[in-house]
Every structure is written in structure tokens, then in C-alpha cells.
Amino acid sequence: MAVYTDVPDDELAAFVAEYDLGAVTAFKGIAEGVENSNFLLRTERGSYILTLYEKRVRAEDLPFFLGLMEHLAGRGFACPTPVRGRDGIALRRLCNRPAAIVTFLEGLWPRRIHAVHCAGVGGAMAQLHLAGEGFALSRANDLSLAGWRRLLDASAERAHEVRPDLARELAAELAWLEANWPTDLPAGVIHADLFPDNIFFRGDRMSGVIDFYFACNDAFAYDVAIGLNAWCFEPDGSFNVTKARALLTRYEATRPLSAAEYAALPVLARGSALRFLLTRLYDWLNHPPGAFVKPKDPLEYLQKLRFHQGVRDVGSYGLG
Amino acid sequence: MAVYTDVPDDELAAFVAEYDLGAVTAFKGIAEGVENSNFLLRTERGSYILTLYEKRVRAEDLPFFLGLMEHLAGRGFACPTPVRGRDGIALRRLCNRPAAIVTFLEGLWPRRIHAVHCAGVGGAMAQLHLAGEGFALSRANDLSLAGWRRLLDASAERAHEVRPDLARELAAELAWLEANWPTDLPAGVIHADLFPDNIFFRGDRMSGVIDFYFACNDAFAYDVAIGLNAWCFEPDGSFNVTKARALLTRYEATRPLSAAEYAALPVLARGSALRFLLTRLYDWLNHPPGAFVKPKDPLEYLQKLRFHQGVRDVGSYGLG
Numbered sequence: 001m002a003v004y005t006d007v008p009d010d011e012l013a014a015f016v017a018e019y020d021l022g023a024v025t026a027f028k029g030i031a032e033g034v035e036n037s038n039f040l041l042r043t044e045r046g047s048y049i050l051t052l053y054e055k056r057v058r059a060e061d062l063p064f065f066l067g068l069m070e071h072l073a074g075r076g077f078a079c080p081t082p083v084r085g086r087d088g089i090a091l092r093r094l095c096n097r098p099a100a101i102v103t104f105l106e107g108l109w110p111r112r113i114h115a116v117h118c119a120g121v122g123g124a125m126a127q128l129h130l131a132g133e134g135f136a137l138s139r140a141n142d143l144s145l146a147g148w149r150r151l152l153d154a155s156a157e158r159a160h161e162v163r164p165d166l167a168r169e170l171a172a173e174l175a176w177l178e179a180n181w182p183t184d185l186p187a188g189v190i191h192a193d194l195f196p197d198n199i200f201f202r203g204d205r206m207s208g209v210i211d212f213y214f215a216c217n218d219a220f221a222y223d224v225a226i227g228l229n230a231w232c233f234e235p236d237g238s239f240n241v242t243k244a245r246a247l248l249t250r251y252e253a254t255r256p257l258s259a260a261e262y263a264a265l266p267v268l269a270r271g272s273a274l275r276f277l278l279t280r281l282y283d284w285l286n287h288p289p290g291a292f293v294k295p296k297d298p299l300e301y302l303q304k305l306r307f308h309q310g311v312r313d314v315g316s317y318g319l320g
Numbered sequence: 321m322a323v324y325t326d327v328p329d330d331e332l333a334a335f336v337a338e339y340d341l342g343a344v345t346a347f348k349g350i351a352e353g354v355e356n357s358n359f360l361l362r363t364e365r366g367s368y369i370l371t372l373y374e375k376r377v378r379a380e381d382l383p384f385f386l387g388l389m390e391h392l393a394g395r396g397f398a399c400p401t402p403v404r405g406r407d408g409i410a411l412r413r414l415c416n417r418p419a420a421i422v423t424f425l426e427g428l429w430p431r432r433i434h435a436v437h438c439a440g441v442g443g444a445m446a447q448l449h450l451a452g453e454g455f456a457l458s459r460a461n462d463l464s465l466a467g468w469r470r471l472l473d474a475s476a477e478r479a480h481e482v483r484p485d486l487a488r489e490l491a492a493e494l495a496w497l498e499a500n501w502p503t504d505l506p507a508g509v510i511h512a513d514l515f516p517d518n519i520f521f522r523g524d525r526m527s528g529v530i531d532f533y534f535a536c537n538d539a540f541a542y543d544v545a546i547g548l549n550a551w552c553f554e555p556d557g558s559f560n561v562t563k564a565r566a567l568l569t570r571y572e573a574t575r576p577l578s579a580a581e582y583a584a585l586p587v588l589a590r591g592s593a594l595r596f597l598l599t600r601l602y603d604w605l606n607h608p609p610g611a612f613v614k615p616k617d618p619l620e621y622l623q624k625l626r627f628h629q630g631v632r633d634v635g636s637y638g639l640g
Binding site for chain 1 (some may be wrong): 326327328329330332343344345346347348349350351352360362424426427428430431432522523
């Protein structure tokens with residue numbers, strides 16, 4: 001839930017007057033997204049989302065994120081499209097923050113995951129990987145190996161507050177990943193955060209993807225591995241092979257995975273599990289008391305990590 | 321900001337299927353309202369607000385609140401109208417809570433208060449007081465004198481944590497109010513919580529009133545006194561006579577105040593200041609650490625109370 005900044009009337013009216021959207025008819029803070037302040041904005045022209053980028057998103061990355069949404073939407077991928085002001089500029093300022101208006105995407109994110117959703121995610125991810133081709137900007141994945149080392153160093157001293165001996169276990173895993181991380185897989189633009197609250201459905205049909213604020217250039221199969229972690233485990237921690245098969249099969253219907261990508265899936269899944277474990281651990285140890293957002297349990301990802309450590313081949317993911 | 325309960329897909333679809341609203345096309349938690357969970361609900365038929373009533377609202381009061389909105393809307397008053405299911409029932413259950421869908425009201429609540437908004441509030445309040453006539457249900461104001469005594473007793477022991485000697489000052493004020501509270505003023509249905517976030521404007525024009533969950537039967541002039549406290553003080557604590565005059569003048573254009581109501585305004589304003597001081601004090605002392613909602617400063621209302629204690633006649637409110 002997130003509205004960190006409220007927008008006074010005069011500032012809002014002046015901001016919207018820079019667009020061809022007519023007058024504002026409704027404006028409501030939205031309790032979704034933990035990084036930015038999001039508002040439903042209705043004008044005489046239609047419904048939009050207004051986002052104020054708070055300090056956790058780096059301003060220098062915004063042209064990449066907004067440009068990517070525009071590029072993908074131009075290729076027919078279902079995602080919000082940035083709206084440009086009358087001067088042609090989409091990334092503006094409001095309340096002393098970077099701000100942008102994007103089109104409103106219909107649909108609901110699934111609260112209860114069924115295999116049909118996993119198939120939808122696989123399909124959307126493959127479409128995104130193809131549609132990203134030719135996008136002129138690039139952005140390194142700052143939450144890959146080097147970033148994990150930094151995060152572990154920042155949390156190691158207090159990791160025992162979450163679980164005894166956790167720092168040692170994570171250090172061993174990170175050392176293993178540093179020695180075994182694949183470097184020559186097919187790569188391009190990936191979403192890197194395609195969790196259930198970032199993809200919408202109408203009924204069983206995928207209607208679009210939102211929240212590109214972790215998008216970056218990295219191996220396509222790493223995005224797939226993030227998807228396996230985000231979508232294919234049950235609340236009790238068990239891995240659901242049917243869901244994994246649905247995700248991978250629909251992905252491959254649009255973009256087949258190479259033998260090298262297949263072989264790399266277990267190590268990529270371990271890396272992805274460590275990535276979310278480390279960011280959650282950091283947030284858990286460093287969230288201010290009384291913060292709006294309850295931090296997520298890091299140990300959920302320890303369980304996932306251990307599952308992937310035990311995987312010998314992709315048969316465990318329901319294929320092969 | 322408030323979404324206390326999230327609604328799983330299947331439950332939402334089954335709930336909406338009880339109405340003639342078509343399929344759900346979008347569903348987003350709204351970061352407004354501190355008592356209930358509110359969602360923007362878009363269906364093939366239009367936009368609505370879905371509210372789940374959390375424990376702070378008493379279930380037995382809901383027929384009054386929903387019936388009142390329907391009564392007022394039927395009289396042409398601009399407010400959300402409860403939508404009835406195909407079986408004619410508006411108050412239903414969802415996720416084990418009472419729940420209702422109401423129509424979406426266009427407009428924005430004013431973040432920066434100008435005299436024109438105060439005029440709009442005065443006009444809306446008078447219209448509401450007249451439109452409430454003939455409503456079949458009634459509800460006592462449980463946040464009047466007896467309620468204040470209960471609240472003070474619950475907070476007195478720890479009130480010094482907020483300000484030294486606060487309990488003594490509030491006890492003296494409450495004793496004075498108990499001796500001087502007017503009992504024979506014109507009464508009917510009042511909103512009792514018409515703060516800036518509960519009234520919408522489009523430009524300078526009032527477009528509607530929301531959040532009837534404190535509405536009750538009480539003196540009309542008490543509602544006016546709540547409005548003076550909520551709208552006519554500046555952020556620095558000073559009383560803005562121009563705003564008060566705008567509120568009262570526009571109110572009287574629709575419903576003239578009697579001499580007795582005028583004379584009672586200072587005592588009613590003291591009572592209203594004490595009411596919000598006491599509920600804020602209680603919330604301040606009892607909010608759980610890490611709660612979503614930052615409690616509001618009780619002492620803002622101590623300053624307002626002291627202003628009204630110094631008022632000799634309604635000339636201080638910009639009239640007479």
C-alpha cells in the first residue's frame with residue numbers, strides 16, 4: 001500500500017493542464033505498489049494512473065523504464081503506455097518528484113494462483129522478451145551477483161536475528177553462485193519482478209503487465225527462473241510441478257528455450273531465490289518501526305533456495 | 321490509507337455475480353478512509369466503490385448508514401448510492417465481513433482549503449439537513465456528552481504522556497459542557513464528520529459528500545460547529561473569519577439558523593473540539609506500534625477548544 005506524497009489541488013490541476021486530457025474528474029490514492037505513490041486519475045478523456053517516483057527509484061533509470069513501456073506497447077505488448085504532455089515529454093515533475101501519467105490497464109491481479117495464471121505468466125514473459133528487441137536503451141541488472149554480495153555484506157552482521165547461522169549459509173550459497181553463474185545465455189530486456197501483483201487477468205485471460213521498475217538487461221532464462229519462484233510454490237512451501245509445466249510450456253510456445261537455457265535453470269533459480277531472500281532480509285532488518293509496509297518474510301525464499309539446491313535437472317520443474 | 325482485507329478472485333467474482341453489474345474489469349485498493357477497506361471496482365456497467373466494513377464500524381449501524389445514503393440520494397442529495405443485488409439487498413457479506421457496493425462519485429476532495437470550499441461545505445451541510453427529513457431510521461450520537469465522559473475516563477490516566485495536566489483541563493471542560501450543553505435545538509440527521517476528505521469538488525463546485533459512518537441524529541447546529549472546527553482554522557491554529565463567514569452564509573442561504581442555534585454555536589464548537597480531541601487522544605495512546613495509520617495530533621484540537629472558550633458571541637465567527 002502506498003501513497004507517500006499527497007498532491008495539492010493547484011499542483012495537480014497545473015500538472016494535468018500540460019496534457020491534452022481535459023479537466024480532472026476524480027483522483028484517488030491507490031493502495032498498491034510499495035516503491036512509488038500511485039493515483040487513479042480520471043479526466044474528461046478517460047482513466048489513467050499517475051505515479052510519483054519516490055526516492056527508492058533512481059531518477060536516472062526513469063527514461064529506461066518509461067521508454068521501455070512505450071517501446072513494448074508500440075510492439076503490441078499489453079502494458080501501460082506513458083502519456084506525453086503537449087510538449088512531447090512524458091517524464092515530468094510534480095511535488096518536487098519525477099512523475100508520469102500512464103494509461104489505465106484493465107484487469108485484476110490474481111490473489112489465488114491457478115495453473116492457468118502460470119500459463120498466462122509464461123506467455124506474457126515470452127512475448128515481453130521478444131517485444132523488447134530493438135529497444136535503444138539498456139540498464140544493467142544491479143540486483144545480480146555483484147548486488148547480492150553488497151546486500152549480504154550489509155545484512156550479514158544481523159542476519160542471526162532472523163535465523164541462527166543464516167549469514168554463513170547465504171555466504172556459502174553466494175560463493176557457489178559466483179563460481180557457477182552462467183554468462184553466455186541469450187539475453188535482452190527482462191521484467192525481473194513478474195510477481196502476481198504485477199500481471200492482470202480478465203477471467204483466465206492475461207490482460208497486461210505492469211510495474212517495470214526492476215526491468216533490466218539480463219538472461220531471458222533468469223526472468224523465467226524468477227517466475228518459477230514467484231508462481232510455482234504453494235503457500236506451504238511445496239513446489240507445484242503442474243504450475244511450473246504450465247509456465248514453461250506456454251513460454252516455449254512463443255519463445256523456445258535452448259538446451260543451455262534449460263541446463264541453467266536450476267542455478268538461475270537458486271540465484272533468483274537468493275536475490276529475493278537478500279532484499280527481503282535487508283528490508284526486514286532495516287524497515288523503520290511503524291512503517292506503512294509490513295516487510296515480507298525472507299525465510300520463504302530460504303525454503304525455495306533449498307528446494308533448488310536439491311534439483312538435479314529440469315525434470316524437477318516438470319519438463320524433460 | 322486503508323485496505324485491511326484483500327479479496328480473493330473467486331470470492332469477488334461470486335460476490336459481484338449477485339448484482340446486475342456484468343463482469344469485473346478492474347479492482348484496486350484505495351488508500352483513503354481509515355475505518356474500512358475500500359476498493360475501486362470497475363465492471364462492464366461502470367465504476368463503483370466496494371467497501372468491506374471492518375470491526376470499528378458496528379454491524380448493527382450499517383442499515384442506518386446505507387439506508388441514509390439511499391434516502392439522501394433519492395432526495396437529490398449528491399452522495400454515493402448503495403447498489404442493490406438482484407435480490408434487492410444492498411448490505412451483503414464478503415470475506416466474512418459486511419460489505420456493500422455504492423456508486424462512484426466524481427470529484428476531488430480539497431487538499432488546500434479556500435473560502436469557496438467552506439461555502440460549498442456550508443451549502444452541502446444545509447442541503448443534507450433538509451434532505452434527511454423523513455428518513456425512517458434513527459441513530460443516537462454515541463460521540464456526544466456520554467461518549468466523551470467514557471473516552472476521557474479511558475484516557476485520563478495516560479493523558480500526561482501527550483501533555484502535562486491535560487486530563488485536568490479536559491475534565492474541567494467536560495464538566496462545564498455537561499452543565500451548559502443545549503438540549504432543545506432543532507435536530508435531525510447530521511453527517512457529524514464532514515472533514516475535507518469527505519466532500520468532493522469539481523473545480524470550485526461541490527460535487528458530493530461521502531463517508532456517512534458517523535452520521536446520527538443530533539442538533540443541526542452541532543454539525544455546523546464541527547464544520548467550523550474542521551474547515552475554518554489555518555494550519556498555524558488561527559481562526560479564519562472569512563472562511564467561517566463563507567460557511568455560515570452559504571448554510572443559511574438554504575437553511576437559516578434560529579437565534580437559539582446562533583447563541584449555542586460557541587458551546588457546540590467547544591463540544592465538537594472536545595469530541596475530536598478525545599477520540600484523537602484515545603487513538604494516540606492506543607494505536608498499535610507499526611500501525612498503518614499515523615494517528616492525528618490531539619493537541620490541534622486543544623488549540624481549537626481554547627479559541628472557542630474565549631469566544632463571547634458569534635461575532636467571533638464572522639457574523640452578527
